[in-house]
Amino acid sequence: MGIREAVRIALAMIRANKMRAFFTVLGTVVGVTFLIAVITLLKGMDAYMKEEFAGRIVGHNTVLLRRVPELGEDPQTEDQWREWMRRPLFSQNEAEWLAANVTTPGLLSYSYDQSARVGNGRGKELSGVNIIGANENFFRVREMDIQAGRPFSRQEAQRGVPVIILGVEVADALFPGLNPVGQTVRVAGLPYRVIGLLEKQGAIFGFTMDRMAIAPAKSPVNGGVWEQAGKVEDISFQVPRGELVPQAESEITGLARTLRRLRPREENNFSVETAEGSLGFWEKINGFLMMALPMLVGVSLIVGAVVIMNLMLVSVSERTREIGIRKSLGARRVDILTQFMIEAGTLSGFGGLLGIALGIGLAQLVSAVSPLPARVSGGAIGLAMFLGIGVGLVAGVYPAWRASRLDPIVALRSE
Amino acid sequence: MSTAPIIQARDLQKHYDLGAETVRALRGVNLEIHRNEYVAIMGPSGSGKSTFMNLIGCLDTPTGGEYVLNGQKVAGMKEDDLARVRNREIGFVFQTFNLLPRSTALENVELPLVYGGFGKKERRERAVQALEHVGLGDRMDHRPSQLSGGQRQRVAIARALVTRPSIILADEPTGNLDSVTSEEIMALFADLHAQGQTIIMVTHEPDIAAHAERVVTLKDGVIASDRRQTPVVPAPHRQRAEVAVGAGV
Numbered sequence: 001m002g003i004r005e006a007v008r009i010a011l012a013m014i015r016a017n018k019m020r021a022f023f024t025v026l027g028t029v030v031g032v033t034f035l036i037a038v039i040t041l042l043k044g045m046d047a048y049m050k051e052e053f054a055g056r057i058v059g060h061n062t063v064l065l066r067r068v069p070e071l072g073e074d075p076q077t078e079d080q081w082r083e084w085m086r087r088p089l090f091s092q093n094e095a096e097w098l099a100a101n102v103t104t105p106g107l108l109s110y111s112y113d114q115s116a117r118v119g120n121g122r123g124k125e126l127s128g129v130n131i132i133g134a135n136e137n138f139f140r141v142r143e144m145d146i147q148a149g150r151p152f153s154r155q156e157a158q159r160g161v162p163v164i165i166l167g168v169e170v171a172d173a174l175f176p177g178l179n180p181v182g183q184t185v186r187v188a189g190l191p192y193r194v195i196g197l198l199e200k201q202g203a204i205f206g207f208t209m210d211r212m213a214i215a216p217a218k219s220p221v222n223g224g225v226w227e228q229a230g231k232v233e234d235i236s237f238q239v240p241r242g243e244l245v246p247q248a249e250s251e252i253t254g255l256a257r258t259l260r261r262l263r264p265r266e267e268n269n270f271s272v273e274t275a276e277g278s279l280g281f282w283e284k285i286n287g288f289l290m291m292a293l294p295m296l297v298g299v300s301l302i303v304g305a306v307v308i309m310n311l312m313l314v315s316v317s318e319r320t321r322e323i324g325i326r327k328s329l330g331a332r333r334v335d336i337l338t339q340f341m342i343e344a345g346t347l348s349g350f351g352g353l354l355g356i357a358l359g360i361g362l363a364q365l366v367s368a369v370s371p372l373p374a375r376v377s378g379g380a381i382g383l384a385m386f387l388g389i390g391v392g393l394v395a396g397v398y399p400a401w402r403a404s405r406l407d408p409i410v411a412l413r414s415e
Numbered sequence: 416m417s418t419a420p421i422i423q424a425r426d427l428q429k430h431y432d433l434g435a436e437t438v439r440a441l442r443g444v445n446l447e448i449h450r451n452e453y454v455a456i457m458g459p460s461g462s463g464k465s466t467f468m469n470l471i472g473c474l475d476t477p478t479g480g481e482y483v484l485n486g487q488k489v490a491g492m493k494e495d496d497l498a499r500v501r502n503r504e505i506g507f508v509f510q511t512f513n514l515l516p517r518s519t520a521l522e523n524v525e526l527p528l529v530y531g532g533f534g535k536k537e538r539r540e541r542a543v544q545a546l547e548h549v550g551l552g553d554r555m556d557h558r559p560s561q562l563s564g565g566q567r568q569r570v571a572i573a574r575a576l577v578t579r580p581s582i583i584l585a586d587e588p589t590g591n592l593d594s595v596t597s598e599e600i601m602a603l604f605a606d607l608h609a610q611g612q613t614i615i616m617v618t619h620e621p622d623i624a625a626h627a628e629r630v631v632t633l634k635d636g637v638i639a640s641d642r643r644q645t646p647v648v649p650a651p652h653r654q655r656a657e658v659a660v661g662a663g664v
Contacts, residue, residue, distance in 0.1 A: 005529060012517055325513045328474065329574070330502020330530040332495045408474045412513065 006339045010346035013315075024311040025351025027304025028391050032352050032384045035297045036359025039380035041366060042289055044373035049282045050275065053204055059141055062275065063248045065090065065098075065235040065256055069271040087269050089231040092217055094259050095135075098235065101255060104248045106239040109137040110217065110232040116188045116225045118213060120174040126211075129170055131187055131225050133217035133232075139165075141238045144214075149181035149196030152216055160218030165196035169210040187213065190220045245274055301387060304351070305395040312344050312399035323403050324411025333404040340403050344396025345389045352388020356381055420447040421485050421581050421613055422471065428479035429466050440466040442636035443480065448582075448615065453608045453646065455627035456617045463636040465586075468617045472505055472584050473497045485581045502531050506575025510587035512567040514559040514574075520546060521555040524574045531578060545573040549603060565596035572603060576612075583607065585616040589623055601626045602649040 014021040064070060068084045075081035095110035102108065111134035119125040132138070136157040139146065152163050164185060171180040171194075180194045192215060201209035215221055223229035239248045253272050260269060316323070323336055331339075360376055367374035429441040440463045448454055458464040469475040470482060473489055476497070482489045485504050492500065506527075507513075514523045524542040533541070546555050549569040559567050568588060575583050585604070589597035605626065608614055616627060624630050625647040632640045 016517060321513070322515055325515060326526070326530070327498065328472070328501060328507050328513070329527040330498050330578075332498040332530070334495075335530060409469050412474075412509070 003338075003342060006342035007346055009339060010343040013343060014347060014350060020311070021347060021350070024308055025304065025348055025354070025392075027300055027307050028348045028351030028388055029304075029355040029358065031297050031300030031304055031391075032355025032388050033358040033362060034300060034355075035293070035384050035387070036356050036380055037362040037366070038289070038293055038296075039383075040360060040363035040374050040376050041372055042286060042293075043377045043380070044363070044367060044375035046282075046286055047375050048373045059236055059238055060143070060275065061240070061242050061245055062141060062236050062238045063245065063252050064271075064273045065237070065252055066233060066271050066273070069273055070234070083269075089228055089233065090235055090256075090259070090270070091231050093230070095232055095235050097259070098237075098252070098255055102237065102248075102251055104237075104239060104244055104251050106237050106244070106248060107137045107141055108135075108235065108237045109141040110135055110235045111138055112217065112226050112228070112231065112233045113212075114221075114226045116221075118170060118174065118188075119186045121184055121186055121191075124174050126170055126173040128211065129167075129187075130212040131221055132212060132214045133219065133221050133226055134214055135217055138214065138236075141236045144201070145199040146196045147199045148179065149194070151196055157216040157218065160216050160220070160222065162190065162192045162215070162219045163195045164192040164213050164215045165198055166194055167198050167210040167212040168200045169208060170213055171197050185213075187215070187221055188225050190224050192219075249274060297387075301391050304348070305391045308344060308348055308392055308395035309398060312340065312396055313402065315343075316340065316399045316403045319403075320406060320411045320414040323406050324408050324414065327406070327408035328412060336406075337400045337404040340400030341393055341396045344392040344400070346392070348392025348395070349385070349389040351392075352385050355388065356384050359384070418450060419486065420449050422446065422448040422615075423483040424471075424480065425482075426480035427467075427470060427477050427482055429463075429470060429475070430478045439636055441470070441477070444633070444636075444638055446631065446638065446641075448613070450581075450613055451608070451611050452629060453604070453614045453627045454616070454629045454631060455624035456615065456631050456633065457619060457621075457624050458633035458639075459619070462633040464617055464633045467633060468584065468586055471582075471615065472507060473500045498530075502527055503578060504581040506572075506578060506580040506583045508568070508571050508575050508583060508585035508588045510590035512559070512564075512571045512591070514567060514570055516559050519556050519558055520551060520562065520570045520573075523559070523570055524577050527574060527578045541577050542573070545577040546570070548576065549573045563596075564592050565599055568592065568596075568600055569603065572600075572607075576607070582613045582615055585614065587618055588616060589618075589620070597623065598649045605646070605649055 067087045067089050075084055090110075092110065095108065099108040111132050113130050113132045115128055116131045117125055117127045118129045118131075136152060136154045138144075139151045146165065149165070151165060152161070156163055164187065166180055166185070174180065174185060175183055180197055183194045185192050185194055198210070198214075203209060217232065237248055237252055239245060249272055253268065256270050256272070257268065262268070326336060363374040363376070366372055424444050424446045427441055427444040428439070431438040431440060444467060456464050456467065466475070470477050473484065473492075474497075476492065477490055480490070484500065487500060489497070489500060515526070518526070521542050524545050525538045528538040528541060543552070543555065546552055549572050551566060551569050551573065554562060554566060559570070562570065572583075588604075589600055592600060601623065604614055604616070614627075616623070618624050625644070626649060627644070628646045629641070629643050631638060
């Protein structure tokens with residue numbers, strides 16, 4: 001007997017007993033729903049972490065060179081922490097040297113940041129503004145768009161002209177309802193001319209990115225606000241394509257070792273990070289959840305399998321006569337076995353489909369009412385379908401084997 | 416008959432081991448049935464006729480003796496080989512019809528061909544032909560519950576015929592039918608026999624056995640009598656024959 005024939009019989013059985021079929025596969029539905037919902041949310045979270053979070057902090061296709069890591073591992077020991085704190089910062093001149101000597105195509109930016117008070121000179125002040133001193137490439141590397149005015153130029157950056165670009169929150173606080181471009185602000189008392197207004201940046205995990213102002217690194221804040229005059233915290237090198245990231249990473253590492261005059265055996269006394277590579281903490285959480293998931297899903301699927309097995313046994317005993325008829329007409333053991341296996345697989349496959357639909361729905365619901373993003377993954381759907389059908393096949397083996405072993409004479413005589 | 420018998424039972428025995436005692440249902444049956452014979456097997460309950468039918472129908476294997484069906488030694492066969500022999504050589508007709516309730520008449524008739532490995536197109540053609548043969552060409556899409564008892568038994572007969580088996584094995588085929596319908600079914604059997612079909616019918620009703628040309632009676636697990644007779648021609652068959660003759664003139 002062909003598989004299509006068996007599937008057709010299975011579908012007819014499901015149609016004839018819709019309620020029972022539903023309750024039979026409930027365990028499978030729950031397991032698969034859970035699987036899909038959790039994977040969908042984790043994948044969404046993963047994409048968010050990699051594309052949004054790490055992208056915003058490290059930058060897309062970007063290699064981040066720092067004294068200590070920005071996102072990666074925390075120091076493991078007290079000694080390591082002390083070693084990190086002893087490391088020197090890179091200087092603005094070193095950053096310029098890197099930009100001049102790197103051969104991988106790309107754009108290099110450097111920056112430092114320090115919190116300071118910003119006033120409009122007429123009594124309005126805002127404290128705790130993140131003052132960023134940067135070179136002219138910073139806006140492009142960090143993908144920060146200007147909604148009014150302009151960024152500062154290379155000449156302004158080189159000469160340290162006191163010009164500044166304000167974040168939305170700063171502009172709203174100091175110049176409510178006015179165009180801030182052309183106004184003058186005082187950054188820790190230092191006068192700056194506002195030449196641009198940033199697009200709204202939003203928040204990352206609740207931390208606002210709009211309470212900031214960006215000025216040339218060599219302008220008066222260098223030493224005036226930022227005490228380590230001439231130094232920088234972040235050096236970012238952005239390459240045009242993702243596949244260049246590894247090459248850039250190794251070249252920047254090599255150049256930084258040259259700057260630090262490290263011998264071949266000496267370890268790096270600086271950190272090189274990429275958005276993809278620096279999410280160690282997230283990978284740990286993600287990995288843990290992905291490990292826990294199979295156990296949670298497994299429990300529901302095992303329950304589901306037990307229910308399916310029991311109902312298949314009921315089905316076999318109810319249909320003993322049918323099995324007898326089929327055997328009398330020439331069905332071999334393997335025909336009966338296949339028929340019941342396919343029935344169980346079809347049944348739980350339906351449960352799988354239902355679970356996939358419910359799981360996607362659940363994930364969408366969760367992402368609609370919470371900041372957690374959802375991302376449906378084809379792999380998860382495939383896995384869910386595989387598990388769904390697999391549960392039925394595993395659960396169906398014993399009932400199907402019992403059916404195939406029935407004595408045709410006894411089976412024909414049953415009511 | 417000069418040809419080899421289609422059924423050859425030699426010293427056929429069947430014992431059931433019930434722990435403490437052994438029931439000897441068949442104690443050595445010798446029987447030959449040739450192609451195109453119409454045999455009724457009779458006997459009171461407990462005579463072993465059901466056991467004998469199960470053996471002839473390859474639903475069971477004998478404890479001792481030999482059984483050759485259409486040249487094949489059935490006695491030592493494994494279950495799957497028996498299934499193949501049932502599929503190819505035997506068309507069962509049961510007292511309780513034994514149709515699949517959720518399948519249409521056509522699907523029921525197609526079923527043995529499904530297990531015989533026939534393609535969809537050939538299955539359909541042969542099933543339609545078999546249903547037309549038993550006069551149910553207009554009821555093919557009906558489910559058993561939508562058919563009368565006589566019609567159900569016709570579907571079962573079509574199902575038995577569709578594989579073109581060596582023998583039709585009917586077990587009390589009229590046991591669940593009223594006398595008029597029984598006569599119709601007997602007329603159909605007479606037609607099939609006239610067309611060359613070998614029919615073996617197990618019954619305890621002498622009226623029904625009267626339609627066969629040979630009556631084998633079992634008693635206490637052995638053959639008590641084996642006699643030939645002139646079959647009674649069923650009433651509807653006579654009528655139809657007259658109509659056919661009239662139409663032909």
